[in-house]
Structure formats: C-alpha cells, structure tokens
Amino acid sequence: MVVQTLSEVLALVGPSRAQRIQVRNGRFELDVTLRPEPGGNPAAAETGTSADSAKTDSSADAAPVDCPAPDTIPVTAPAIGVFHRCPAPGKPPFVEVGDRAAAGDELGLVEAMKVFTPVVADRAGTVSAIHVADRQLVEYGQPLVDLLPDPADEPPTGRRTA
Structure with missing residues (x-):
C-alpha cells in the first residue's frame, strides 16, 4: 500500500x-x-x-519532456529510482557528453531500495546528451542519455546496393 x-x-x-x-x-x-x-x-x-x-495540481508540476534529436537513440531508465552518474562518491562520471560508448558499456546506475541496476548502452555510439543530473529521481522508461549511433553499428535497412 x-x-x-x-x-x-x-x-x-x-x-x-x-x-x-x-x-x-x-x-x-x-x-x-x-x-x-x-x-x-x-x-x-x-x-x-x-x-x-501532499496532493498537488499535476498539470502545474508536470516535468518538461525532452525531445531527442531524430538521429539519436535514447537510453532509458530500467526502473524507478535514483540515477547515479558516478560509480561511487568522489569518482568521475561513467560518461560525459562527447564520450564514445561501446555496446554493453555502463552509462550510469539506477538505485531502487539499495539495489543498483546498470544503465547500459545497447549499441555503440557517442554520448550526445545527458538528460538527468546525478542523484536525480527517475521514472521507468525515462530518457537518461542520448547516443548518436556509430554508422557501422546501424541496423541494416534491407536495401541492397549494386
């Protein structure tokens, strides 16, 4: 409850x-x-x-919606919790804007009830935006980081070239 x-x-x-x-x-x-x-x-x-x-007017408190650039891939929160940009206090962030990430690289952590779930890049790319601050509360599915995919990592379009 x-x-x-x-x-x-x-x-x-x-x-x-x-x-x-x-x-x-x-x-x-x-x-x-x-x-x-x-x-x-x-x-x-x-x-x-x-x-x-604790009840408030939800229309007045609505969080702004980030619109990713059309060529970027959003990496979203795997759970509701607190987003951690750093692996530990005093350590540098996992990634910064402009960093290159390989598929499987950790981009951050989401903490829920003392359980840390990694936020992982599902493809290689360059970090083009970070939408949330360190230790900010996030929702499931909320965009956290945008990746500009590497051209070699793009999924095939099905078109053939002769």
Missing part, C-alpha cells in the same frame, strides 16, 4: 520535482519536499505532510 501511494504521489508531483520523500509506517505519514520551479525562489520549496496535504 505504501509503495502504491508513493507511486501516486510521484505521478502527481513529477519525479524531477521531488527533492526528498520521507515515509513513516506507524499511522502512515508521508512528507514530500519539492524542488523549486526553474526560475522561481529557491527558498520557496514546498513541503507536504500526510497523504492528504
């Missing part, structure tokens, strides 16, 4: 707005702290306590 309620709250506020989520199970209580809107007052982060006061 708590997981379902937490999923509903994240759907309402948008995962990129949730800065801190605290859940207590005795007489269920939920505390959500939101990041301020871009361009807004950073000191004006909202806090809701209990499931009733």
